[in-house]
Amino acid sequence: MSKDELVREVATSLRLLQQSFDAFDEAAATALKLNRTDLRALDLLLAGSTPLSAGQLSAALKLSPAATTTVIDRLERARLAGRIQDPHNRRRILVAATDTAREVEQDVYAPVGVAGAKALAGYTTEQLAIILDFLRVARHVQEEQATRLTSARP
Structure with missing residues (x-):
């Protein structure tokens, strides 16, 4: 396979990976009875x-x-977040994940981490370093492109 063909395959695989992340997020939001913004x-x-x-x-x-307040309110009603007083500033309110949220994290997200670690166990240290570099580069590219699109808005 040529380098150009490999680059196209990587791009296609990245798009499919993004779609799988999206599908997982949708499934998690549905399971938790949250919308995607609340899940974020x-x-x-x-x-x-x-x-x-x-x-x-x-x-x-x-x-x-105002929209953030609505998100916090919904997370509070779901018992996933709570407002607490800032110990350093009595007038400031902070938002914290609750014990229920930590349980959700273990039920929903921990298995993904375990499965991911298991999948990565077959790679050498050098291969993992290349994967990590690629992920950092890919994230940087995505962030730059998001900035480009948001900067172009009138």
Whole structure:
């Protein structure tokens, strides 16, 4: 296979990979009775080691403050997030994942990590380094292209 053909195969495989991520996210959202934006917010809350302010969540989700408040309200009703007082600033409220959210993380997301680790176990250290480099480059390309599209809007 030529280099051009391989590049096309990689591009096609990336598109299919993105579709599989999308399908998983849709299945997770449906299983949790959340919409995709709420699922993204939950992921942000679970990913961090510390609670986020509503402003941080708003910026990460690229939502207005009012829309972010609605997301937080829905996550609270689902018992997946809670508002807590910032221990360093009494006037500031933070949003944190709940114990229920941590259970969801174990039920929904931990098996993906286990399966992924198992799938990667067959690669050498050098191959994993190449995969990691590729993923970083691919992410950078996607972020640049997202910026290009958002910058082009009137």
